[in-house]
Amino acid sequence: MTSAIHIENLTRRFGDLVAVDTVSFDIGQGEIFGLLGPNGAGKTTTLSMLATMLEPSSGTATINGIDITGDADGVRKSIGIVFQDQSLDEELTAWENMDFHGRLYRIPAAVRNQRIDELLRLVELSDRKDDIVKTFSGGMRRRLEIARGLLHHPSVLFLDEPTLGLDPQTRNHLWTYIATLAQEKGITIVITTHYMEEADRLCNRIAIIDHGKIIAMDTPERLKARIGGEVVTITSPDPERVVSVLDGAGIGKTDRRDGQVTIRLDHAEQQISGLIVRLSENHVPVTALAIHKPTLEDVFLSFTGKTIRDEEIDGKETMRIHHRIMRH
């Protein structure tokens, strides 16, 4: 497997904060690679460095063998990027935004026009192509940005939370399209996301990143296999007691989140009756109990000790949303 992206001891500091801490890994040609982590984990910082938007404090990375600090322009020609925050010109139409991009990447007019039409059709914006972007919904803007990122046929495409704020139907649609792209055109895709389902369905490999460090990296299947067995979720009005009773009995490893307790068990179907007996003997109230195969959500929980949803809207994010509202 030739590597499209090679990262070696990549580090970025902001003052005392180490946002990305000596990260090293390789991403293969045509691979869909997911960077998973809570907000502030260093996903976007890593992406910004790879996209030559931010200089690393130390360490190196190459994209298609081109050094990100040595030949930024060379890197830029071969990458496409869809930013987490919107980067469209709201005063221009959808078509004009595409056209501007095509001209910046010096795509000849004939090819440019044909590709713009194709891509707008793909993201189902053909009938709105001459409308000013200001009138577009969040989902439409996102689709337009993805179409724009593909216009110059990049060999590596970075998608920073690509389906954030999209309706499930559009999201599904995009997933199918992204998967096709990687398969047919051999485009390497790097996605940051906190939709576990998205990562699970799309990515060939996933790196879980927290506090600037990669804490696990493997295929979704193997990551889930690492947890092993099944996951039992117990919903109870008194989760503390569930934890103390089960920990006392030494059944599996317990994790608490919200009103729920999860336990990982091998052959859960055989152990479950014993577990229930134990709980009822101790008069622990149980509202619901479920057994399921581990998901990436469980993987994430076991590696970081928190669910990704806890992290979804932290203080900084709230402030940013607030700031955005104030501006409009």
Next chain:
Amino acid sequence: MDIVYTIWLRSMKRYLRSKSRIIGSISMPLFLLLFLGFGLNAVVTLPNSENYIAFLMPGMVAMSVLFSSVFSGIQIIWDKQFGFLKETLVAPVTRLEIMIGQTVGGATTAFIQGIIILVLSLFIGLVVDNPFRFLVAFLFMALIGISFTAFGIAIASRMEDMTGFQLIMNFIIFPVFALSGAFFPIASLPPVMGTVTLLDPLTYGVEGIRYGLNGSSQIDPLVCLAVIGAFALATTVIGAFLFRKIRI
């Protein structure tokens, strides 16, 4: 060149769509021209017994170009805030190309704004007696446009948001304008103020336009051309340098 054109094209499209901006930025010079001009015409006697409205016209054209160009340059802050700047910065183009494109685009819109005042002036007594000298006025308008768009870009490169905009307008742009001799003949100022006026680069732009429109100016038009030309070059170089270091 194609990149400069692309960015220029975007400026033009945005400009033509912002009717409020077009009207907003010509209203001030137009009001001044009408009310100051007609109001003071009878009471102001100029040394060369020139009509005060005619004296005021070059200054108001320059004002229109000045404010419009600073505004165009500073608009980069909006691109920064609304994220669009990222789109251009991550493309395989040099920052110099982007900066030049922005400058040419801003200068063009400012130039058109000046032309609008010029055309309106035709209705209140501006006489075109020599088309060649008119071209001279155009040249100076373009140079003022380039200078102050580049100046706006330089400022915008160092500013985080629009909160400082008013400060820049009040403490830099307005004094630059007021001291430029747009309202009064330089010769009638006390010597100290006269010197200050001669330190203002816009003075040379205004006088250049004055030569173009009225056929005479208080400063030699070639000196004007040299000074405002050098100023345009200097602001462009500084603007390009600061834009290169822009952080988003």
